[in-house]
Amino acid sequence: MSxxxxxxxxxxxxxxxxxxxxxxxxxxISTLPENAGxxxxxxxxxxxxxxxxxxxxxxxxxxxxxxxxxADWLHAxxxxxxxxxxxxxxxxxxxxxxxxxxxxxxxxxxxxxYARGAVDDKGQMYMHIKAIEALxxxxxxxxxxxxxIVEGEEEVGGASIAKFVAEHPEKLRADVALVSDTxxxxxxxxxxxxxxxxxxxxxxxxxxxxxxxxxxxxxxAAPNAxxxxxxxxxxxxxxxxxxxxxxxxxxxxxxxxxxxESWRGLPFSEKEFLDKEVGATSLTGEPGRMVLERVWSRPxxxxxxxxxxxxxxxxxxxxxxxxxxxxxxxxxxxQNPEKVxxxxxxxxxxxxxxxxxxxxxxxxxxxxxxVNPEHPAIDVAARAFGDVFGRKTVFIRSGGSIPIVGxxxxxxxxxxxxxxxxxxxxxxxxxxxxxxxxNYYLGIRTIxxxxxxxxxx
Numbered sequence: 001m002s003x004x005x006x007x008x009x010x011x012x013x014x015x016x017x018x019x020x021x022x023x024x025x026x027x028x029i030s031t032l033p034e035n036a037g038x039x040x041x042x043x044x045x046x047x048x049x050x051x052x053x054x055x056x057x058x059x060x061x062x063x064x065x066x067x068x069x070x071a072d073w074l075h076a077x078x079x080x081x082x083x084x085x086x087x088x089x090x091x092x093x094x095x096x097x098x099x100x101x102x103x104x105x106x107x108x109x110x111x112x113x114y115a116r117g118a119v120d121d122k123g124q125m126y127m128h129i130k131a132i133e134a135l136x137x138x139x140x141x142x143x144x145x146x147x148x149i150v151e152g153e154e155e156v157g158g159a160s161i162a163k164f165v166a167e168h169p170e171k172l173r174a175d176v177a178l179v180s181d182t183x184x185x186x187x188x189x190x191x192x193x194x195x196x197x198x199x200x201x202x203x204x205x206x207x208x209x210x211x212x213x214x215x216x217x218x219x220x221a222a223p224n225a226x227x228x229x230x231x232x233x234x235x236x237x238x239x240x241x242x243x244x245x246x247x248x249x250x251x252x253x254x255x256x257x258x259x260x261e262s263w264r265g266l267p268f269s270e271k272e273f274l275d276k277e278v279g280a281t282s283l284t285g286e287p288g289r290m291v292l293e294r295v296w297s298r299p300x301x302x303x304x305x306x307x308x309x310x311x312x313x314x315x316x317x318x319x320x321x322x323x324x325x326x327x328x329x330x331x332x333x334x335q336n337p338e339k340v341x342x343x344x345x346x347x348x349x350x351x352x353x354x355x356x357x358x359x360x361x362x363x364x365x366x367x368x369x370x371v372n373p374e375h376p377a378i379d380v381a382a383r384a385f386g387d388v389f390g391r392k393t394v395f396i397r398s399g400g401s402i403p404i405v406g407x408x409x410x411x412x413x414x415x416x417x418x419x420x421x422x423x424x425x426x427x428x429x430x431x432x433x434x435x436x437x438x439n440y441y442l443g444i445r446t447i448x449x450x451x452x453x454x455x456x457x
Contacts, residue, residue, distance in 0.1 A: 004138035005448045009130075009441055016130050016444065017113075017437065019049070021106040023088075023122050024115045030066055030089035030156045039152050042088040043067045046150050049126070053133040055148065063160035066152030070171075073132075074145045079455050080377070081145035083174035083414070085404055086125025086181065087154035090117035091429045098431035112434040119435035120428040124180035124421060125150060127440065131447035143455025147174055151404075154181075157364055158403055165407045176377040177408045178450075180443065182420030185396050186267055187436075190385035190446075192378065193418035195296065195397030196405060198331035198368035200340060203361040204229065204348070205324045206308075213319040223355030226308045226323040231353045233325060236301050241285045243301050245347045251334045255297045262395065263292045277424070296397035299340075300330040330368075330399065337365040366403040371415045377454055381417045384450040388442055419446070 009016070028042035029035045043060050046069045050058050055071035066089065074081070093103035093116045101107035106115040113123065128148070135142055149172060151161040165172060184191040208225035209218070237243055255263075270291055274283055285294040294300075308323025310316040329340055345360055352358050371378060373395050382393040398418075405416040421443035427433045 002138060002449065002452055005134045005452070006445055008134045008137045009444050009448070012134075013441060017440070019130075020113070020123055020126050020440065021115075023049075023126060024106045024113075024117050025104055027093075027104045028089050028117070028152065029092050030153055031092060036066070039066045039089055043069050043150075043152055046088050046125075046129075047071070049129050050148060053129055054136050055132065055146070061164070063153075063164070065156075065160055068152070068161060068164055069150040070148065072145070072147040073142055074147075076142060076145045076455065079144040080175040080457070081147060081173070082377075082451065082454070083147045083149065083172055083177040083408070083412075084128045085149055085151075085177055085179050085408075085416075086128060087121045087151045087158075088125065089152040089155050090120070090122070091155050093431070095431065100432055103431075103433075108437065111437055113437050113440070114432055114434045116433055118433055119183075119422040119426045120433065121154070121181045123435040123440055124443065127180060127421070127443040127447055128178065130444045131451065134444060134448045135451060143452050145174075146451070147172060154404075161404060162407050165404070165411050169411050172412055174412065174414055176375075176414055176454075177405075177412070177416040178381075178447070179402065179405065179416055179418050180420050180447070181402060182398060182418045183422035183424055183426065184420065184439075185394055185424075187423055188389060188391070190382075190389040190391065190393040191420070192373075192382055192385065192393055192395055193398045193420065194373050194378070194395050195333065195370040196368055196418075197296075197299075197397075197399050197401055198333075198335065198337060198366045198406070199401040199403070200329040200331065200337050200365045201363045202327050202329075202341075202344075203324055203363060204233075204327055205322065205359045205361070206232070206352075207322050207357045207359075208355060209319060209321050212309075212321050215317040215319050218319055222319050223353070225320045225356065226306070228353045228356035229306065229308070229323040229325055229358075232348065232351060232356070232358065233303055233327070235351050240287055243299065245301075245343050247343045248299060248340065251336065251339070252299060252332055253334050255293070259395075260293070263290070263296075266292070266394065266396070268292060295399035297332055299332055299335060301327065302330075303327050330401070333368045333370045335368060337367055341365065364403075366401060366406050368401070369406055369409055370397070371418075375415050376457065378415065378417060380454045380457065381419055381450050384453050385419065385446050388446040388449060417450075419450070421446070 103116040206229035208223035304326040309320035
């Protein structure tokens with residue numbers, strides 16, 4: 001490890017944190033049209049930061065929605081190229097009354113930085129930029145070639161960057177991508193995520209009568225759209241949590257024995273998971289499978305919300321004409337989203353209750369994936385992570401989805417290193433989101449050391 005790089009980070013801790021706070025103060029909430037100007041301001045902040053650390057060809061690239069930011073430094077012939085990805089947009093801060101300090105005024109408490117976007121993803125993305133600054137200050141140059149692509153729509157689906165990656169593979173050509181938008185398995189435990197579940201997000205709309213009807217005059221004869229939708233959704237899984245859609249498990253691969261054994265060795269407590277993270281009376285899911293299997297390597301079907309009929313104060317006795325549910329499938333590697341959607345459509349066609357018509361709308365669809373942990377860049381990243389933290393890096397999967405990783409694999413043909421420095425209790429998307437301040441500095445050092453070691457191969 002380079003002592004000079006570490007020394008530079010140590011000497012500039014206060015400035016690095018101050019810059020991050022300035023970045024976080026920009027309320028770049030991508031889903032709110034009235035915040036479009038602030039989202040643009042965040043893109044300009046990123047572009048300016050990249051210029052200051054010596055990145056070249058910095059562009060703010062317009063899209064149909066929020067801009068992308070691109071930059072590169074390509075003066076290391078014969079050395080690998082790393083594509084750094086992150087996002088500068090954030091989730092809404094609601095409900096505001098649950099925040100202990102204003103969401104866009106970063107506050108330091110208990111060694112953490114509390115603010116919307118602190119860990120997801122401004123704090124983590126900004127580490128990449130500061131690692132570049134540390135390397136150039138310590139060595140006068142970079143040990144490899146670097147490209148940046150930073151987006152402003154990750155929290156609203158990432159449609160613009162998906163289109164850009166598909167249309168500009170040569171511009172983004174690299175040997176590996178680096179993403180810091182995940183968490184370590186536990187505090188102080190260096191962690192690389194090598195597997196992600198895919199996601200299919202759908203709307204299921206049920207229609208019964210032509211209009212809302214009086215339940216006294218028509219109840220018992222007219223189909224009820226809300227009840228019909230509930231009937232349909234209730235059939236998707238049995239009481240054990242096993243999905244009942246034919247073919248859903250056909251392409252599901254079991255994790256390798258060595259991977260399962262490593263999961264069993266992680267410091268996981270089912271009781272603590274239930275009590276501290278879930279907060280319910282019991283866990284659910286497929287029997288005979290440990291919790292980490294259920295959330296990392298098994299497909300799921302979930303209902304996220306149902307709307308329809310009358311839900312206001314007081315009483316209104318109607319038979320609803322329409323009802324809509326937001327639902328999703330989480331897919332594991334090898335499952336084909338198109339095949340799953342087709343199977344779901346066919347199942348819905350057969351299982352829809354009498355008198356109900358159902359329309360299915362696919363809002364997004366992306367596959368799951370697994371990265372080979374023996375890839376040279378993954379191996380170097382694991383060693384760099386372990387060196388800085390002083391213990392061996394563990395490999396895990398995530399039950400969540402990061403669609404850009406699939407886009408990089410499909411269109412650029414490269415693996416992604418998911419090197420995150422968040423913690424499981426950081427409260428992403430929730431009030432009082434936080435980022436451990438020491439992890440911010442450790443992240444900068446780790447990324448810099450990864451660049452040094454990968455460039456030295």
